Amino acid sequence: MSKLTMSEDLNGFKLIMEYNLQWGDMDAAQHVNNVNYLRWCESARIAYFEMMDMDLSFNNGVGPILGYQDCKYIFPLTFPDTAIIACHTESVLGDRFIMECKVYSKKHERISAISKQSIIPYNYDTLAKSALPSEWRKAIAKIEDQ
Amino acid sequence: MSKLTMSEDLNGFKLIMEYNLQWGDMDAAQHVNNVNYLRWCESARIAYFEMMDMDLSFNNGVGPILGYQDCKYIFPLTFPDTAIIACHTESVLGDRFIMECKVYSKKHERISAISKQSIIPYNYDTLAKSALPSEWRKAIAKIEDQ
């Protein structure tokens, strides 16, 4: 992937984070272990939730829980490198919304992994799933329509 | 889920592992962090690969790489508990095979998460993906048809 393509690819993402890899992110196969990609997507997700002004106390009100995620592994990262993580909302449903995160190698200027996550509103007061709060819907629209 | 149901569920799995949770597996939301479920599935996967007599040098011959995985989160685990991980091959294709891992809470006797993984044969000598080795196909058949 050319430099131009990576920049084009990142166009339209409202949240982009960088993370300097740790040597200990690699496993015995001498590549970054698969779970770490999802750890970075999680941090991007939490930063996105903060942009949405969500309640992240995880013990009262309506907060986000991760119902499902997947990850397609395309190009393996190695230390030292910097991961670039770009994150947006792909679709909004009645009881959840779907985020997509793309992970890039800064050193190699190419895509490394793509992950989707399903975010479910959970009411910590009633201890039950909830319909998607209208504030969440508005906050997502505000971020993505900028 | 009743005790009976968990046992029934585990029927037919040729590989079952147990893992005593670590306190540090929990995150700031006070549940086991989502990536750890995939770490346990990975260990079960590697143990399965060893049952298949795969070359796990990750630097020559044909070895396994993880092309894709997903995870559905059903019931959150907390420390202390023991995770039970059951793993089998769900389908075998020309250029990959698909594994399914189920994660249970031993304390609560209920299912906690389900993950699928796509395993791709990679030739470390030619540095390219490979067709599924016939020895892999036979080894999987031998394990699953026991």
Place this chain on the structure above:
Amino acid sequence: MSKLTMSEDLNGFKLIMEYNLQWGDMDAAQHVNNVNYLRWCESARIAYFEMMDMDLSFNNGVGPILGYQDCKYIFPLTFPDTAIIACHTESVLGDRFIMECKVYSKKHERISAISKQSIIPYNYDTLAKSALPSEWRKAIAKIEDQ
């Protein structure tokens, strides 16, 4: 170390835990990464705190914080193996107590690492360090003098 020696070594420890290693505990040097030994010692420590009936809410009352730890690495572990972690209180001071954890390889029946930790009482109400609560002193004496 002979089997006998390991058993003798474990004599006198009131808390002994086992942990099945994960493949992902290993790093690019193909041994269990150094931080994981401290993760296991932490779980043993928390289990010990629960034996002491400590308040582990970490947000009110007097709770434990880790002020210092060290680790001497003796024999490197590899997957698959089971770590045996044995933990006791070594000394009790006016404002802290010192724990020692020993980590063994079950497969090789020999000691792998030794860690010491300094545990400091912290008052979450006044947000300041505290003198060692007399309940802690009694609880430790009760465990260690059994």
Place this chain on the structure above:
Amino acid sequence: MSKLTMSEDLNGFKLIMEYNLQWGDMDAAQHVNNVNYLRWCESARIAYFEMMDMDLSFNNGVGPILGYQDCKYIFPLTFPDTAIIACHTESVLGDRFIMECKVYSKKHERISAISKQSIIPYNYDTLAKSALPSEWRKAIAKIEDQ
């Protein structure tokens, strides 16, 4: 600690790294977990070893192993923040050298933790500890005397 003090503190360190915290670095006590500080020190250590032109194959020649480390925890980090890790060699002995790493909070401009590590030369050909190679001694002198 004032801004001035942190800058002064960082004076004289030849290796300084930054690391954007991950949300998942925090544990159930809602602070960055103690083991992560040592993970960052490890990455700084490896970067230092690369400055020294060490053989980091971990399977032949003379490579570094971690014999001992400690960590004093001073100020707890929380997500989001950036850790600044500064690393130097404190002393060189006949069969090892001692490194010191300081961890700072960029957000709070204050020191968070201090760790020392003992690095032992290990000969992967003879599978035994080795005297400190003279190239190591020279490389350290070259870095620290700049």
